[in-house]
Amino acid sequence: MIAVPGDEDGAQIHAISTNTSVFSKEEVETVDELWDEYQARGSERSGYYWLVDKEEDGRILGYACYGPRALTDRTYDLYWIAVDPNLRRGGVGRRLLAATEEAIRKLGGRLIVLETSGKPTYVPTRNFYLATGYTLEATLKDFYTDGDDLVIFTKYL
């Protein structure tokens, strides 16, 4: 079930970040910082909106974090989307992404932009976005580090 997460979900969100083998230590810390900001100031003031896919018993299957891009007219960044690695290919990612798009539409969003890595370990991630209607809009060579490109996807709502 898609839900807006509460305080009690922070530890499970952190665990998913950690267990997702593709996130670096710095990336896990960044997700934690966005969570802390969201907890401290709420969505509107922090600019970070969260959704989770949550079981009846409270188990978190995955999360998404998004928000408006400063200085734009209704362009939204999809900052993070992650699924419990034991549940890959189970539809959790698609459900979260669809719910995120719906939420952004309700906020008046016009365009979604997301940045990901060009590394081989991100092939499934990039294929996921291509399969869900995103356009590979740009590649910035060696952006993250030598041999790790930035890949930008967009979807116009």
Place this chain on the structure above:
Amino acid sequence: MIAVPGDEDGAQIHAISTNTSVFSKEEVETVDELWDEYQARGSERSGYYWLVDKEEDGRILGYACYGPRALTDRTYDLYWIAVDPNLRRGGVGRRLLAATEEAIRKLGGRLIVLETSGKPTYVPTRNFYLATGYTLEATLKDFYTDGDDLVIFTKYL
């Protein structure tokens, strides 16, 4: 003369932002926020580094603001560069840009990324970056608003 600005330069920096006809009210406010962060916490902790082109008598001719991009290995964003509109074509922009690149090199920078607008009023800006060795790497259609694309330039150091 290129210098690191001090407290006393804030008002002139704000004036240049305001007088630069291409900046929106929100953009001026954003520059002010980056300045306040820099004043409050310093370059390293705020992540915002500033340079100005300053006359002997203290007059500020232009400014640049840059900093490391989170989660990257030595990639730097050039956030803002602006010149007193009465001095356009006088070499201030080139001097500031060269000094910024030199400073980023000294910080160990590997790649500079800058984002600008695709609007017709930004033709001189885009030509300036092309003439100073930047590559137009990507265009995100209607990113800022309908009819206003995001244009990304890069320079590998």
